[in-house]
Amino acid sequence: MTGDAFNCRVVLRxxxxxxxxxxxxxxxxxxxxxxxxxxxxPVKEFLDEIYRHxxxxxxxxxxxxxxxxxxxxxxxxxxxxxSLIIEDRAIDTRPGERPALDSDPxxxxxxxDISNLSIDVKEIGPFKATGTVNxxxxxxxxxxxxxxxRFGYDWRIADIEWKTGSxxxxxxxxxxxxxxxxxxxxxxxxxxxx
Numbered sequence: 001m002t003g004d005a006f007n008c009r010v011v012l013r014x015x016x017x018x019x020x021x022x023x024x025x026x027x028x029x030x031x032x033x034x035x036x037x038x039x040x041x042p043v044k045e046f047l048d049e050i051y052r053h054x055x056x057x058x059x060x061x062x063x064x065x066x067x068x069x070x071x072x073x074x075x076x077x078x079x080x081x082x083s084l085i086i087e088d089r090a091i092d093t094r095p096g097e098r099p100a101l102d103s104d105p106x107x108x109x110x111x112x113d114i115s116n117l118s119i120d121v122k123e124i125g126p127f128k129a130t131g132t133v134n135x136x137x138x139x140x141x142x143x144x145x146x147x148x149x150r151f152g153y154d155w156r157i158a159d160i161e162w163k164t165g166s167x168x169x170x171x172x173x174x175x176x177x178x179x180x181x182x183x184x185x186x187x188x189x190x191x192x193x194x
Contacts, residue, residue, distance in 0.1 A: 043129045043148055044121045046155040050076065050106055051133055057113040064104050064112075078149055078156045084171035100170050106144070108162030113138045126150065 056062035067073045067085065074082045088099045103110045116136040123129045131146040147158040160167040 042121075043123065043131065043150075043155045044119060046148070047119045047121065047131045047133065047146070051117055051119060051135075054107055054112060054114050054135075055117055056115075058104075058109075058111045059113075062112070062114065065106060067105070076157055078151070078158045081158060081168060081171070084168070088171055100173065101167070105160060105167050107135075107137075107142070108144060108160070108164060108167075109137065109142075129155070 050065060053065050054062050058064065065072075065076070067076070067089070070082070070086050073085050073089075076082075077085060085101070085105065088101050091097045091099045104112075107114070114135045114137055116134075118134045120132045120134075121129055122132075127150045129148045129150075131148055133144040133146065135142050135144075143163070145161040147160075148155050149158045150156075158168075
């Protein structure tokens with residue numbers, strides 16, 4: 001074998017390896033870009049989006065979030081808790097019955113004048129987190145603690161605890177009294193590919 005033939009083989013082999021590396025790296029780069037939009041939205045952004053509607057006075061600009069239909073409720077709460085809220089809201093339309101929840105579920109108050117809002121999040125694992133929302137309401141410090149679960153690529157609220165109790169306990173007491181079958185405390189986590 002002559003020196004030129006040997007050099008030609010070495011060059012071809014190097015070009016082949018370089019082309020192979022390019023082909024392997026391009027799909028990996030493309031995969032990372034196509035899956036970037038599927039990256040889990042941070043739970044803090046979910047809570048920020050909710051609580052920004054509560055800054056200020058409920059009598060003026062801070063109207064909170066209207067949970068007027070089942071789809072809106074399911075957009076914020078886990079399936080079991082959403083079912084309890086929807087059933088409780090339906091009671092409001094029945095004569096002679098009052099709903100168990102007579103305040104806004106996100107703040108636990110009927111009226112508010114919220115300032116100094118801060119949100120801290122502690123992720124407990126890939127599917128659970130706890131959010132602590134501190135704020136001043138009419139000059140008094142308040143704290144709301146939220147249990148959150150991830151369903152697919154979205155976060156949902158599994159419970160909210162105020163100084164007077166928790167959303168789930170208020171709704172479960174009423175549901176038990178009314179004879180409504182209760183959803184389990186630990187709800188099944190849906191398929192992330194949903």
